[in-house]
Amino acid sequence: MFENFKVMKITNLLSCTSLLAAISLSAPVEYSSNATISSYVEYNSDIPGWARPTFPELYQTCNSTKRRILQSFIEDSLEVSAYAKDRLLNYGAEDVFFQRWFGNGSIITVLGTLDHLVEASKAGFVFRCDDIDGLCLKNPTTYPGYHRQTADKETVICDLFFQSKKPLVNICYEGAIKDVGPKHYAGVDILHRYLHISSMNMNGFIGEFVEEFDDLAEFASGNSTFAVRNVDSYLYYMADVYSSSVVPGGCL
Secondary structure (H helix, E strand, C coil): CHHHHHHHHHHHHHHHHHHHHHHHHCCCCCCCCCCCCEECCCCCCCCCCCCCCCCCEEECCCCHHHHHHHHHHHHHHHHHHHHHHHHHHHHHHHCHHHHHHHCCCCHHHHHHHHHHHHHCCCCCCEEECCCCCCHHHHCCCCCCEEECCCCCCEEEECHHHHHHCECHHHCCCCCCHHHHCHHHEHHHHHHHHHCCCCCCCCCCCCECCCCCHHHHHHHHHHCHHHHCCEHHHHHHHHHHHHHCCCCCCCCC
16 A cells, blocks of 8 residues: 555656656747736825826836836936926026027927826836847847837836936936936936837927937027927936036036
């Protein structure tokens, strides 16, 4: 009887071992595009300046550490944009910061764009941490993330993003904005990534027309109609304004 019991145990053990081996040799799990499974994150939306901020979903491929970091950086995006909006409302189009980046452009366009970025619906927006298209792997030192061409509302966040982007509290302590760039700060870069999505850039109304620092001032003075439609003009404006709250006059 005991011998039969031992044989049964050994047989069952071998079956389990075979099953585990088969599982370990199976193909790795791939997460499909436009997935509905996301990680719930409770954001702190109690930031002055925004009554109804909206947020992207964080896909299940972002682990708990990356979710916490992204949560903090998305909240940074609310703060930096709120400072920009407050500056616009209090100082208007004649303000030195507005003139520097938008020239004689429409303040209504700038206000509307900031409102749209923060409070327009982000239904279906997904930040994912798996390199589904392989571009993080192909560009390990230059791609902090990328907008998926085949899934307009999906943004892939690469490992380089977590390694290189800085929180807003570091502004002015990492060097001049023109040296490190406004996208060095994750809160600003999050807003930049929103603007790659069609519903956020209003089907190309806001675009990347001029990106280099030395060209932006000339763009503001010579082509203000497009300056208020230029992505990097917004990014520099927000970083410039926010830095003035850290250091008198800012750290451009």
